[in-house]
Amino acid sequence: MPVTILFAARPERWVQYEAPLTEALAEAGIDAEIITGTDSPETVDYIVYAPNSDVQDFTPFTRCKAVLNLWAGVENIVGNTTLTQPLARMVDPALTQGMVEWCAGHVLRHHLGMDLHIHGQDGIWRAGIIPPLAAERVVTVLGLGELGAAVAQALAGLGFDVRGWSRRPREVAGVACFAGADGLDAALTGAGIVVLLLPLTPATENVLNADRMALLAPGAAIVNPGRGPLIDDEALIAALDSGQLSHATLDVFRTEPLPPEHPFWAHPKVTVTPHIASETRASTASCVIAENVRRGEAGEPFLYLVARDAGY
Amino acid sequence: MPVTILFAARPERWVQYEAPLTEALAEAGIDAEIITGTDSPETVDYIVYAPNSDVQDFTPFTRCKAVLNLWAGVENIVGNTTLTQPLARMVDPALTQGMVEWCAGHVLRHHLGMDLHIHGQDGIWRAGIIPPLAAERVVTVLGLGELGAAVAQALAGLGFDVRGWSRRPREVAGVACFAGADGLDAALTGAGIVVLLLPLTPATENVLNADRMALLAPGAAIVNPGRGPLIDDEALIAALDSGQLSHATLDVFRTEPLPPEHPFWAHPKVTVTPHIASETRASTASCVIAENVRRGEAGEPFLYLVARDAGY
Numbered sequence: 001m002p003v004t005i006l007f008a009a010r011p012e013r014w015v016q017y018e019a020p021l022t023e024a025l026a027e028a029g030i031d032a033e034i035i036t037g038t039d040s041p042e043t044v045d046y047i048v049y050a051p052n053s054d055v056q057d058f059t060p061f062t063r064c065k066a067v068l069n070l071w072a073g074v075e076n077i078v079g080n081t082t083l084t085q086p087l088a089r090m091v092d093p094a095l096t097q098g099m100v101e102w103c104a105g106h107v108l109r110h111h112l113g114m115d116l117h118i119h120g121q122d123g124i125w126r127a128g129i130i131p132p133l134a135a136e137r138v139v140t141v142l143g144l145g146e147l148g149a150a151v152a153q154a155l156a157g158l159g160f161d162v163r164g165w166s167r168r169p170r171e172v173a174g175v176a177c178f179a180g181a182d183g184l185d186a187a188l189t190g191a192g193i194v195v196l197l198l199p200l201t202p203a204t205e206n207v208l209n210a211d212r213m214a215l216l217a218p219g220a221a222i223v224n225p226g227r228g229p230l231i232d233d234e235a236l237i238a239a240l241d242s243g244q245l246s247h248a249t250l251d252v253f254r255t256e257p258l259p260p261e262h263p264f265w266a267h268p269k270v271t272v273t274p275h276i277a278s279e280t281r282a283s284t285a286s287c288v289i290a291e292n293v294r295r296g297e298a299g300e301p302f303l304y305l306v307a308r309d310a311g312y
Numbered sequence: 313m314p315v316t317i318l319f320a321a322r323p324e325r326w327v328q329y330e331a332p333l334t335e336a337l338a339e340a341g342i343d344a345e346i347i348t349g350t351d352s353p354e355t356v357d358y359i360v361y362a363p364n365s366d367v368q369d370f371t372p373f374t375r376c377k378a379v380l381n382l383w384a385g386v387e388n389i390v391g392n393t394t395l396t397q398p399l400a401r402m403v404d405p406a407l408t409q410g411m412v413e414w415c416a417g418h419v420l421r422h423h424l425g426m427d428l429h430i431h432g433q434d435g436i437w438r439a440g441i442i443p444p445l446a447a448e449r450v451v452t453v454l455g456l457g458e459l460g461a462a463v464a465q466a467l468a469g470l471g472f473d474v475r476g477w478s479r480r481p482r483e484v485a486g487v488a489c490f491a492g493a494d495g496l497d498a499a500l501t502g503a504g505i506v507v508l509l510l511p512l513t514p515a516t517e518n519v520l521n522a523d524r525m526a527l528l529a530p531g532a533a534i535v536n537p538g539r540g541p542l543i544d545d546e547a548l549i550a551a552l553d554s555g556q557l558s559h560a561t562l563d564v565f566r567t568e569p570l571p572p573e574h575p576f577w578a579h580p581k582v583t584v585t586p587h588i589a590s591e592t593r594a595s596t597a598s599c600v601i602a603e604n605v606r607r608g609e610a611g612e613p614f615l616y617l618v619a620r621d622a623g624y
Contacts, residue, residue, distance in 0.1 A: 094445060097445055097446070097447075097471060098442070098443075098445060100470075100471075101420060101423065101424065101443075101445070101446050101470065101471065102424060104416070104420055104470060105417070105420030105421060105423070105424045105426060106426075108413060108416055108417030108420060108421075109417060109420075109421060109426065111413065111417070112413065112414060112417045114417060114418075114421065115430060117583060117584070117585045117586075117588075118427060118430055118431075118583055119430075121577055121578070121582075121583065121584060122577070123571075123572030123573070123577045124572070125568075125569035125570060125586045126586050127569070127586040127587060127588065128588075129588065130410070130588055130590075130591045131410075131413075133406060133409050133410060133413070133593075134409070134413050135409075154469075154470065157466075157469055158412075158413065158416060158466065158470075159409060159412075159413065256437075257437035257439070258437065259435075260435030260436075261435070265433055265434070265435045266433070270433075271429060271430055271433065272429070272433060273429045274429075274437045274438050274439040275439060276439060276440075276441065276442055278442075279442045
């Protein structure tokens with residue numbers, strides 16, 4: 001009997017995933033029937049899930065062995081009390097690689113002071129402003145999960161003086177790793193560029209607040225491809241206006257799309273990017289989903305299970 | 313008797329070099345007297361040289377064992393027929409590292425399409441434009457000397473599909489290497505980003521001409537931190553205007569500073585940067601100079617000798 005997989009996401013997502021997911025399941029040797037809706041929730045074996053889908057009550061899915069989230073962030077599902085099944089995050093190698101490229105690019109942009117020249121095409125030869133070498137620039141990456149660890153390692157490979165921070169102690173080659181509440185202040189003190197790649201949980205909301213911004217090197221830059229609420233927005237604007245921070249490149253916001261009247265758009269020291277830092281790609285993500293279905297059918301442990309109590 | 317070293321460069325350079333060069337020579341165990349001018353050229357053992365210095369006739373320096381160029385490029389000295397002494401280029405590890413950072417930053421900038429967002433802070437949420445992964449982007453580095461090889465390797469480390477080209481065959485780990493006249497067209501065909509790091513010689517002038525620009529992927533970007541005359545400027549503007557090229561970031565020019573009325577400044581698809589891609593740094597360069605003086609005194613071969621016939 002085929003495995004029944006409910007693809008619970010918006011129709012435009014199904015257009016992207018139908019072919020690669022079908023192929024990935026076949027390649028994993030799984031006899032699967034993929035459905036995009038059902039009147040018989042009790043017959044569903046797995047749910048491939050986007051939090052903005054119609055499925056919000058998991059109670060009727062009595063046979064479901066796992067909910068496989070399409071995205072890396074789980075903050076919009078982890079608090080759903082009807083969800084009693086195992087929940088797996090997406091860890092897409094292409095998403096990770098795209099994030100590495102975006103973060104490396106924007107860190108180098110701030111490190112090199114590129115904007116002065118991108119904006120300054122006015123015939124004035126602004127010579128003589130040579131940045132320090134990367135080895136002289138402390139970059140602190142907050143969050144050392146799949147994404148943060150990969151970004152920290154790539155930045156170390158480019159020669160930056162990289163620090164990483166995570167709630168629980170981790171080790172990343174070439175990166176000075178800090179952990180816990182005390183470690184956070186130490187990791188931030190004197191940093192010239194901060195990259196935020198933490199999961200959004202009650203403990204990480206506003207983690208970059210006024211007090212912590214004051215610990216950074218004067219003129220530090222912020223790069224946030226993580227989640228909007230990790231930053232105290234008002235404190236950020238105050239620190240930019242005072243000169244404590246020189247720039248913030250923000251890809252994520254409390255409200256997305258960021259409303260046109262939001263002060264970030266008009267602020268000369270803020271670059272808004274429209275949640276493009278990286279994207280899950282259907283071809284590689286489908287392989288991750290297929291592998292987790294294969295594991296479920298073989299009785300093996302699922303990959304990338306969410307620790308429900310920690311929230312990520 | 314101390315070794316006499318003539319520091320032949322502009323006075324502002326001496327301000328930068330006096331302390332580190334004195335220290336580097338002492339650390340290399342050399343009893344040296346550094347002078348910044350002389351009435352007795354026949355007493356000079358080594359010349360530390362900038363091509364814009366007062367010394368243009370090397371004939372009177374009858375005892376001079378080597379001319380140690382302060383910079384990587386030697387096109388303004390290699391043709392000096394009065395120079396019969398060995399000539400060494402500067403190969404400064406800090407210059408190389410700075411070049412790697414600048415090139416990686418601008419290649420990522422073009423790869424990611426950053427300018428759309430840096431310029432587009434107008435409240436319009438331009439979502440949905442996700443670049444391909446670096447593995448799907450061909451970056452061709454012209455020149456595989458100290459700088460080109462280091463840049464090509466760093467770009468490969470970031471995941472790009474990197475090709476390199478040099479006059480004579482070279483091997484660089486992780487880079488598809490091409491050589492010679494035929495190899496040049498093959499290296500450029502289908503490239504999405506081209507980085508120019510060739511020495512300037514009669515053979516490399518206008519190496520990137522209209523025919524070769526036509527070989528690139530439609531919408532390709534050019535990054536030139538090498539030398540201005542490597543590019544046919546008129547062909548470049550034509551290719552930008554036709555859309556064959558999407559952008560050029562130029563750090564070097566036939567005339568520097570680039571005159572304010574030059575069309576590059578006003579062209580929307582050109583970013584002019586003021587010869588800042590990388591700079592020789594006095595502390596590290598002084599160590600290279602001291603090592604070459606040590607070698608000269610010990611009768612060992614000099615590092616980084618220029619092949620006068622090849623011009624670099």
